[in-house]
Amino acid sequence: MSATEVRASTGVVARGAKRATLAGRQARAGLLLALPSVALILVFFWGPVLYGLWLSLTDFDVYAIADPSAVRFIGLGNYLHAFSEPDFWNALRITLVYALVGAPVSVAVSLATALLVDAKTTRWKPFFRAVYFAPVVTTLVAVAIVWRYLYQPQYGLVNALLGKFGIPRIDWLGDPHWALPAILVLAVWKNFGYNLLIFVAGLQNVPRELHEAAELDGASGWQRFWNVTLPELAPVFLFVSVTTMINYFQLFAEPYVMTQGGPLKSTNSLVLLMYEQGFRWWRLGYAAALAFILFAVILGATAVQMRLQQREGRA
Amino acid sequence: MKPKPGALLLNAILIAGAFLTVAPLLWMLSASFMPTGQANSSPPPLLPSRVTFEHYRELFTHLSLSRAFANSLLVSVVGTLATLVTSSMAGYAFAKLKFPGREGLFRLLLTAMLVPAQVGMLPLFLMLKRLGLVNTYGGVLVPWLASVFGIFLVRQVAQAIPDDLLNSARLDGAGELRIYRSIVLPNLGPVLATLAVFVFMSSWNDFLWPLVILSDDRRYTLPVALASLVGEHVQDTELMMAGAVVTVLPVLALFVVLQRWYIRGVMAGSVKG
Numbered sequence: 001m002s003a004t005e006v007r008a009s010t011g012v013v014a015r016g017a018k019r020a021t022l023a024g025r026q027a028r029a030g031l032l033l034a035l036p037s038v039a040l041i042l043v044f045f046w047g048p049v050l051y052g053l054w055l056s057l058t059d060f061d062v063y064a065i066a067d068p069s070a071v072r073f074i075g076l077g078n079y080l081h082a083f084s085e086p087d088f089w090n091a092l093r094i095t096l097v098y099a100l101v102g103a104p105v106s107v108a109v110s111l112a113t114a115l116l117v118d119a120k121t122t123r124w125k126p127f128f129r130a131v132y133f134a135p136v137v138t139t140l141v142a143v144a145i146v147w148r149y150l151y152q153p154q155y156g157l158v159n160a161l162l163g164k165f166g167i168p169r170i171d172w173l174g175d176p177h178w179a180l181p182a183i184l185v186l187a188v189w190k191n192f193g194y195n196l197l198i199f200v201a202g203l204q205n206v207p208r209e210l211h212e213a214a215e216l217d218g219a220s221g222w223q224r225f226w227n228v229t230l231p232e233l234a235p236v237f238l239f240v241s242v243t244t245m246i247n248y249f250q251l252f253a254e255p256y257v258m259t260q261g262g263p264l265k266s267t268n269s270l271v272l273l274m275y276e277q278g279f280r281w282w283r284l285g286y287a288a289a290l291a292f293i294l295f296a297v298i299l300g301a302t303a304v305q306m307r308l309q310q311r312e313g314r315a
Numbered sequence: 316m317k318p319k320p321g322a323l324l325l326n327a328i329l330i331a332g333a334f335l336t337v338a339p340l341l342w343m344l345s346a347s348f349m350p351t352g353q354a355n356s357s358p359p360p361l362l363p364s365r366v367t368f369e370h371y372r373e374l375f376t377h378l379s380l381s382r383a384f385a386n387s388l389l390v391s392v393v394g395t396l397a398t399l400v401t402s403s404m405a406g407y408a409f410a411k412l413k414f415p416g417r418e419g420l421f422r423l424l425l426t427a428m429l430v431p432a433q434v435g436m437l438p439l440f441l442m443l444k445r446l447g448l449v450n451t452y453g454g455v456l457v458p459w460l461a462s463v464f465g466i467f468l469v470r471q472v473a474q475a476i477p478d479d480l481l482n483s484a485r486l487d488g489a490g491e492l493r494i495y496r497s498i499v500l501p502n503l504g505p506v507l508a509t510l511a512v513f514v515f516m517s518s519w520n521d522f523l524w525p526l527v528i529l530s531d532d533r534r535y536t537l538p539v540a541l542a543s544l545v546g547e548h549v550q551d552t553e554l555m556m557a558g559a560v561v562t563v564l565p566v567l568a569l570f571v572v573l574q575r576w577y578i579r580g581v582m583a584g585s586v587k588g
Binding site (some may be wrong): 028029031032033036037040044045046047048049052119128131133138140142145146149150156157160189194246249257271284287291294298 | 357552
């Protein structure tokens with residue numbers, strides 16, 4: 001660094017040459033400054049991704065950890081194995097429910113709350129925004145444990161509250177029918193504040209004149225929402241629904257802490273299955289294949305959703 | 316002026332919603348002060364019959380949660396500092412310094428955001444195992460040393476720094492690294508504050524990676540320690556709630572104090588389209 005400074009201050013150089021050295025210096029500094037990040041991301045992100053692709057084509061298992069020379073290349077064997085496993089199809093189905101039911105519900109809750117928070121007559125807007133956002137910053141593991149106790153059939157607050165309305169006790173996390181919805185409620189509670197914030201910002205960008213014009217034309221509140229607010233919100237809506245869906249595809253800590261994927265594997269997500277196969281049974285080749293299948297599913301679902309919503313936007 | 320009934324209803328709904336939202340957190344706090352066994356009675360009590368700190372004492376004496384707390388703090392602080400250094404450097408370089416391969420490299424970095432983190436996780440574990448980094452603080456820190464999101468965020472702001480400012484410094488004979496230090500960095504203050512809050516909270520709350528890479532409970536971060544604690548003490552509701560409070564409170568307090576910076580990060584992240 002001092003060398004560059006010394007060189008910069010020495011002598012008078014011809015203008016053209018000076019510009020050339022300036023450009024050279026800039027290029028060197030640029031590379032130098034970008035290098036740590038680029039190197040770290042190449043080595044610790046792209047490296048593992050490529051290594052993982054290779055891993056998914058091998059039979060890397062618990063024996064290979066002790067003796068890496070025992071690894072054999074098995075082509076698409078792990079992928080074919082996954083497609084023949086009922087556990088895989090079960091996890092895929094449950095992951096799709098998380099992503100295709102949980103995410104839209106979550107987005108709907110965020111949007112509805114955002115509309116209320118943004119309404120003209122709402123007071124203490126910053127207060128509500130902050131309160132609704134609070135669960136987002138909490139530690140997932142900690143609040144999942146809290147909710148585990150809230151869902152406790154005998155002493156949990158959820159059943160106590162529902163009991164007040166005459167609803168009989170439910171064994172939320174112990175009943176295969178209820179465990180998945182229970183986990184989704186936790187996930188929505190934990191996340192909806194994030195999208196709420198983005199929606200509120202988006203709503204504030206909808207020009208007031210559009211609303212006023214619609215009002216003059218005699219449009220009802222619902223019509224205004226449908227014909228003014230929603231189209232104006234379209235880009236925000238697309239962003240929110242895609243990122244939320246991607247997050248729900250990767251659900252892990254909620255079932256890990258609350259149900260360990262049970263009861264009867266009814267909450268077992270793909271990431272949880274991958275974790276168990278990889279780090280409990282050390283079937284790393286198979287687990288790597290599961291990771292790539294998840295990646296492919298996410299890419300596919302994202303592409304479909306973007307196509308659908310863009311078409312909707314144009315229509 | 317009297318408020319309209321519609322407005323009253325609206326505010327009432329919002330207050331009810333806010334109460335439902337914080338209720339689990341309030342109950343967590345309340346139960347953590349209950350004497351052992353009180354939370355497991357029917358109907359479930361909302362407030363402690365008498366306030367006790369015994370669970371907190373037990374967590375920090377017998378169960379060595381203080382160690383997990385220190386581990387979490389160490390990982391989050393070092394990770395945040397590392398990300399601030401690497402992202403501010405690279406973000407500025409990608410925004411303002413012309414170097415060969417710049418656009419291609421930037422695109423390669425951005426594509427990384429498309430790949431779910433789990434895809435690289437197992438192979439990264441094997442790589443770090445070979446490097447002897449499994450079950451070390453270094454191993455936990457690896458994903459927090461650089462951040463694509465951070466580079467992206469800094470780049471947005473650095474692009475707004477006027478070229479004239481940089482060029483006149485160059486004409487005054489300032490070296491490129493000196494310009495980064497004394498002109499660029501001061502201009503990046505606010506965005507680095509946002510990034511710091513973001514990275515600190517994400518690393519504090521992270522679970523899957525520390526769970527994978529740590530096997531020795533003396534190096535556990537808080538979320539991993541808590542998840543393993545619940546395995547042994549599932550019956551001790553009040554103790555577990557105290558553990559949850561210890562884990563959640565620092566980030567919640569940080570959020571309340573630094574709200575403004577955090578919210579900026581959420582917004583910046585949402586306009587990347």
